[in-house]
Amino acid sequence: MRLFRPASKTHPSSSIISTRTINCILLSVLIFLVYFLASLSVSRLQSKDTINAYFSSSQDQSQSLTKIHHIVFGIGSSTNSWPSRKEYVKLWWDSQRMRGCVFVDRPLSSLENHTDSHLLPPVCVSEDTSRFRYTWRGGDRNAIRIARSVLETVRLFNDSSEEVRWYVFGDDDTIFIPENLARTLSKYDHTSWYYIGSNSEIYHQNSLFAHDMAFGGGGFALSSSLANVLANKFDSCIERYPHLYGGDSRVHACVLELGVGLSLEPGFHQFDVRGNALGILTSHSTRPLVSLHHMAHLDPLFPNSTTFTAIRHLFSAVNHDPLRIFQLSVCYDRWYSWTISVSWGYTVQIESRHLFLRDVVRTQQTFRPWHKSGGLSSVYTFNTREIHRDPCQRPVTFFMEHVSSRHDSGTIKSVYKQDYENCTYDPISSPRKIEEIRVFSRRFDPVIRQLKAPRRQCCDILPTSSSAGNIMEIGIRECKEDELIYIHT
Template sequence: MQLFNLPSKAQYYSTNSFKSLIIISCFGCMIYIVCSNFLAPNNTNNKHFHTSIALQNDDGNSPTQTNLDHVVFGIASNELSWSKRKEYVKLWWKPNKMRGCVFLEKMPLFSSNYTNNETDLPPICISEDTSHFKYTHKGGTSSAIRVARVVSETVALNHSNVRWFVFGDDDTIFFPENLVKTLSKYDHGFWYYIGTNSESFMQNKFFSYEMAFGGAGFAISYPLATVLAKVFDSCIERYPHLYGSDGRIHVCLTELGVGLTREPGFHQMDFHGNVFGMLAAHPLRPLVSMHHIEKIDPIFPNMTTGKALEHLYNAASFDPHRILQQTVCYDRWFSWTVSVSWGYAVQVFNKNVLFPNVQRVQESYAPWKSSHLGGLYDLDTKKYTFDPCQRQLVYFLDSVSSGINGTETVYTKKTSDKCKFDMSSPRRLEKIRVLSNKLVLDKKQLLAPRRHCCDVLLPSASGNIMEMGIRECKEDELINMEQ
């Protein structure tokens, strides 16, 4: 009985040729692997080159899209300030969606109340003892070392599935949706140190233009943070003469060969007083953070600092990516220039103001340092007119609502004056209504942002209400009076 059929001569040669091809292919692969390992540089100490993952998809629905689950926060505070400043953290912290700690040198008084009644705050972590580190800067305090080590101690919490570590002070407020959207532009597998400088020329000159100021908040990608944590204490020992915590983090990252990636949505806010000018001319980037909340005036008139921030966060809940984004359009009948800083304020100038001049930051604030260099800023600024009868009209956010026509924000006068005017003056306007659709930041708008345009929908001569609409600009549309 024949158990199997012998192959024909043609089948025999065909089969053996196929086997030979497999053997040659395998031999070639082995040679490639050996040569690759031989010729490639030794990357034993450069593991971050191998941890890169694919860039995020645009649709926002991919499982690889960066979100709050991938972020761990380290918040620097102390026992004395936490009892007050925790109210700022409550504004942006999302329980059960965020991970991280607020670091104190010791547990605050009445900590049991914190545990039982304030679950809308991050947990407290007690900082490790840093008394064995030297601190020799005469104008500062050794607590800067404890605050600096928040970075390594946050990494040591050993959370899983982390892409970014984000650090800030207890008076730093974050806008979480904008934070993760900003970070999603970057491949978290690479070594990234993301933040911003001070607005003050003097501050940057004294510390460094390459340093992320800690109060503004900054982000470090996971692979970089894990390496930084390993070497950080040795850096602290080499730099006892530095002033602050952010300076120590900066020099250690510099020794690792990593530079700062600047994101203008982070704000150090080295100002005093009225910061209207800075907020009304926000950069064309999502608002990520604001610092020094206690050092500036309430951002809305006739409100406390806390209520004013709640008012801003309420607007941001309707359209987080559009908050503070500036849009400019022109009423050609009266030659008025109208600037909308969405969710905050509308300015109406009674003349044609060229668009580049509208974008300049008005120096409504006082300098951080009262020296001859204190009034110099690393911003494109212009003088602020304090005479209410000589400057533009300002209408502050009154209400926000959402309906079938999109989002409606209403802006009204919050202060009164006795300035004279006629019917061609915008002073007769009592209310400005702005319609817009929710801003979607896809990959194109994130990487190559373009400002939106707007139109005056109701003729300004129709009464004391102006109605406007925000939309995407046409391809060849210019923003000017003559367009």
């Protein structure tokens, strides 16, 4: 008896053959689909690997470190100011490695031009700018000439046999830290369009000229790709801006017309302040120091010095470890509850009380505004903290005396001596009992990744062999992965 009867009169063997045929077809289709999907995945992976390799190669190429010889400098000057200000340029200029030109309004005398020319950039006479209008009342039409140094510098060096990645511009009293400038620019791809610098420390100055403008005194950088295009359009552009005050305003306006905004780098310093710059310098950004400006309008950086000798003294530290200059490390003495701030190569300050790090990094207002008019002219673009009127209630300050290096161990030793005030103090608990501080570190050499995301370094108070207790030794190091900077009670 059959439980299942065929639905048709088809022969049983034919039904078996049809089922097998269908199964074979389905299996073939399945195998084809698996092969196709596998091939597609491999192809996509290969394509992705190829693309990644391309971009990695491109990124590695664009991220290769910029060296000083990749940079061309354009320095705005005049026959009146150059003879006195060239001494500052000698401190940072290296004729063997640097290229550029100092632009003056008329030829210098043969004596002025040849006496120490081997220590300075070549002097170039600016082109005539009388055809351009200048309408800022009370301004100086030399601003047009200074602005056009961008165009003239590019023309001079555009066909150079050596690679030009960046054009950097500043005044004749702009003091660059060349190694730090080159390393800062290494973060950026010079084949893209970049306009790099910083603005003023004064809110009113930024409001008057532009918050997104690189102030020329602090210096600014143009990638070569941007500078070449800008130079071709520059004269026609500045004809539209006779009403602007300075050369930097004209460069800013024309860069904006090309659709490029400012890439802010706080290491460029305009220094629109007067008096004692200690507060600004001891709270410096974790970004490298790139430039200083208006130093003749500030007190000498070190006591018992002239402005020039103080800057020369600063460079004695810069030459040992440029990327660490002014970098702030903070550590604590638990026994005395002291807060110790090391602004490397410049000062060590000891507060005889516990300060949180967020309070330490607020800028001590040791300086005064550029203008005395009050209002917005006295408003700064950063957080400040007042200093005590009584010098004896202020932090005890130790200024850098000398820096030395040991080539065998790579250790750098910087020594700081107390700047004495006529104060009475407790010889047991007061930091005024310290006469000398020795700071030990290694050369600071951050890679591009660390420059893009900088982290403050840590410090420790080291055991000292001084039996009199008048010498302190400090070590600076990289912070541990999860280390916090605070006083451990």
